[in-house]
Amino acid sequence: MGIVECRQETKELEMKLSIRxxxxxxxxxxxxxxxxxxxxxxxxxxxxxxxxxxxxxxxxxxxxxxxxxxxxxxxxxxxxxxxxxxxxxxxxxxxxxxxxxxxxxxxxxxxxxxxxxxxxxxxxxxxxxxxxxxxxxxxxxxxxxxxxxxxxxxxxxxxxxxxxxxxxxxxxxxxxxxxxxxxxxxxxxxxxxxxxxxxxxxxxxxxxxxxxxxxxxxxxxxxSGPFKFVSFTPGQSIILTKNSSYWNTGHPLLEGVNEALGVSPEVQLLQLQKGDLDLMGDKLPNSSFLSVINDKKLAAQISHRVGLSTYFLTLNTKMKPFDNPLVREAVSYAIDRSALLRAVNDQGDPATGFIPPGVTGYVKTSMVNGLNVAKAKSLLAKAGFAKGFTTDLYSWNTQPWTNLDAVIQQQLAAIGIKINIKAVQMSTFFAAAATPGKTPMTLTFWIADYPDGSDFFQALLGCASAIPGGQNYPFYCNKKFDDTVNAGLANASQVESYYERAAKMMQKDNPVIPLYFGKNTxxxxxxxxxxxxxxxxxxxxxxxxxxx
CATH class of the missing domain: 3.90.76.10 (Dipeptide-binding Protein; Domain 1)
Incomplete structure (x- = not known):
């Protein structure tokens, strides 16, 4: 997660098992x-x-x-x-x-x-x-x-x-x-x-x-897990060893795990290709994507997966100018999702809503606003920002975020919004985004904690999560929205209908702008x-x- 985004690896859509x-x-x-x-x-x-x-x-x-x-x-x-x-x-x-x-x-x-x-x-x-x-x-x-x-x-x-x-x-x-x-x-x-x-x-x-x-x-x-904690040296390493008394006989298969810290994704890839590293903890660098997938020597070591994930912008409803619904709506009309996907080697599909495929609550019919620069400018003028304004966008300082930052900056400039990019380390991002009054906009993503839309709705947009340290980065609170989600949870046979109703209600307020549903290599x-x-x-x- 995740995930938000918070979790760097998007996940495969594998819903054929008995309990989905x-x-x-x-x-x-x-x-x-x-x-x-x-x-x-x-x-x-x-x-x-x-x-x-x-x-x-x-x-x-x-x-x-x-x-x-x-x-x-x-x-x-x-x-x-x-x-x-x-x-x-x-x-x-x-x-x-x-x-x-x-x-x-x-x-x-x-x-x-x-x-x-x-x-x-x-x-x-x-x-x-x-x-x-x-x-x-x-x-x-x-x-x-x-x-x-x-x-x-x-x-x-x-x-x-x-x-x-x-x-x-x-x-x-x-x-x-x-x-x-x-x-x-x-x-x-x-x-x-x-x-x-x-x-x-x-x-x-x-x-x-x-x-x-x-x-x-x-x-x-x-x-009580399969491994035991040994040490953590900030900026250097985490060391785990096998839990020899683990209840699941025969597990884990490894004797331990050594985790190196402070290693860029680019260096991780080089070390993996040399055989000095077994797994990358970060996403495959966008700049290396084509060379990796076209390398026949790596063919048996590549996994392509559809993710239970959504990449999106958050607009802080408690900070000016995004406390104005017209400004948030204007931003929603400024986004060209196809251009964003080109910046990440088409590792996804344009978002039709906030809930991704494979998660209860996904709706095929698009609920997002399409690109319409003229309408976006008109909405800004109506909100009192005919000449635009300047604001900050927080994101992670690694790919694909840095690739997306530049595209979003250009798209919003087309309607008069000047974006200052604040690309920071992952842990710094989470702390900042969860602090009230700190981040007017964020670029992030969420991977399902479980395959149900309530995970997205409650963790990212519920009133109870609009707190310091929470995941509700827009600090959005709509009691009718919360009540509709809860009604879906209480009525399993009608859950899809309730979730769709909640999604439409939320999208009308535009606290988040869904960008694309993730895929991963x-x-x-x-x-x-x-x-x-x-x-x-x-x-x-x-x-x-x-x-x-």
Whole structure:
């Protein structure tokens, strides 16, 4: 995520497995979670891919993680580490959106009124320090998300839990809707039926940590995942080692992971081609795209994927001049999406709305405003800006963002808006964009945390996420919009209709300008075995091996 953008790798559209957004909803509506087939997560050590156990995988990132705290994490570097260091109650199959039990022994049992979820934990699970994973730890983890002091960017999802909002006012003990029944069982009660809640429990931010360890997680993460944290040297490296007592026998296949920090995408690619690096932590540089995909020597190491992602502009509704709806509408008519795609080697499709294909709520019919320079100028004049104005656009300082910056700057100049580009490091971008009154415009993207439109609507545009540290960069709040999304979650059979209604309502306000739906090309080292990418996580390093 992600993702926003926050996560640099867009993800493949692989919706053919048994539990996807549309297939899961009827089961949830009937309370049949416990009837789902249970398969442990992981690639078999006897995979058909030529690979061997052991070895230390090498990956590099351009930026340090902003944090290791799983309840806060949203940048690309920490995202990959969440998958390796922590477990969640439920997680995704390596190559798809099939939800499977991880820390839970089975899918949740859902009450007839669809409000209470009963979860049973897997026996014998331990944290990396040897202490057992208990239901109390899960309750602590989830309650921590509702605590304002945590500054979790996903609290809007957890407001669905009874007592989460009240807990925020007095964060003592446990959220009232979360009840520990025994060391291995807890129940979670919702405010109203929510057909996407099982996905919320599979989000990286629901990664389980030991009770009372919240304050240490930012720099010394402790979880129950396949790898253990060894060290973090800012600007240099992150070192992980195999968790030899991991519950999933035979995993991980690697002995450890060494992560180099402060390495540009261009240098990452060179190191990978020389065999000095196994994985790139950043996107393939736009300037190298054609040479890489046309290199026959790399053909077996290239993965092309459609993403559950949207690239977009945000317009801060609380900052002048974007507090004026006419100005935001003018910007929406100034964008030439085809030109933007040419700048990124056509790695995407023009956005027809905010929700991408493969995610519940996607609508084929376009809901965005097409290019119309004359209308854009007319709207600016009507708003009192006939001569235009000057503003700042924040983005990341790597490709493809720097390529897109220049094109957007040129397109907005055509209607009289002068853009000062503020291209900054990823972690700096997230901090700035989440600060009220700091960023009038941002260029960013979002990869689905789960394949349901509520993920986009609530995290990026909901009133509850329009807070310092949140992901609602336009600081947009429309209660009717929120209520419509919630109505969709409560009425699984009509969710598509509610989401379309919410999307039209939001697009009329133009807090975001959807640009394109992402595609992605990944190149990986020739020594990597069992390579697969997940639509939600991206890399699944805990399943990889090294050949020979």
């Amino acid at each position: 957004s549309k297939a899961l909803r009827p089961l949830l509506a009937l309370g049949l979670g416990a009837a789902l087939t249970i398969v442990p997560i992981g690639v078999s050590a006897n995979s058909a891919h030529a690979a061997s156990n052991g070895g230390v995988l090498k990956i590099a990132f351009s930026s340090d993680p902003s944090t290791f705290d799983p309840q806060v994490c949203y940048d690309a570097t920490c995202w990959d580490n969440m998958e390796m260091l922590f477990n969640r109650l439920y997680d995704y199959s390596p190559g798809g959106t099939d939800l499977l039990p991880q820390a839970a022994v089975s899918m949740p049992t859902i009450s007839k009124n669809k409000l209470t979820y009963t979860v049973n934990l897997r026996a014998g699970m331990k944290f990396a320090d040897g202490k057992p994973v208990t239901a109390t730890d899960v309750a602590y983890t989830f309650s921590r998300i509702c605590d304002p002091a945590t500054k979790s960017p996903v609290v809007s999802f957890w407001n669905a839990v009874k007592g989460c909002e009240e807990f925020a006012k007095s964060p003592v003990g446990t959220v009232s809707g979360i009840s520990v029944k025994s060391a291995t069982q807890l129940t979670i009660t919702l405010v109203q039926p929510n057909s996407a809640f099982v996905y919320v429990m599979a989000m990286p931010h629901a990664s389980i940590i030991p009770q009372g360890t919240g304050s240490q997680q930012a720099l010394k993460p402790l979880g 990944t190149v990986f080292g020739s020594n990597v075995g069992n390579f697969v990418e997940n639509p939600i996580w991206g890399y699944m390093i805990s399943n990889y091996s090294l050949k020979g």
